[in-house]
Amino acid sequence: MIPTLMCVDDDKMTLMLIRLILERAGFCKQLLTAENGSHALQYYDEQQKLPDSERLLPEVILLDLNMPVMNGWEFLSAFADQYPDWANSTKIFILSSSVDPFEKETAANHPLVLDFLAKPLSFDALERLKKIPAIASFFN
Secondary structure, three states: OEEEEEEEOOOHHHHHHHHHHHHHHOOEEEEEEEOOHHHHHHHHHHHHHOOHHHOOOOOEEEEOOOOOOOOHHHHHHHHHHHOHHHHHHOEEEEEEOOOOHHHHHHHHHOOOEEEEEEOOOOHHHHHHHHOOHHHHHHHO
């Protein structure tokens, strides 16, 4: 089970459904949410102020691409610039309803992105994630 997962998405209904699926699947112990990339970065800003022993850093991020204020691509760029150590140790998955082949290709070639998942999140997608080596260790 993943200790802490963050979902960055501007749609409250999507977040509610993701929470239900993750809980039913026993996929993570704790779910953090942010409604856009800017709010996710604010979370990391607050964590940076805390002593290491008090920080709650997600091991996995599910990231929407199309959000107001700061979209997923902007978040990835800012996260890598501001928190390179955390960015490199966090497993990031795009979770998007986009069918744009360019976005899928960009995600596939992005150094911080492990995979592109189609919305809505499904139990099958979670099972697929569990088989990815970077995630599998949480479930052994």
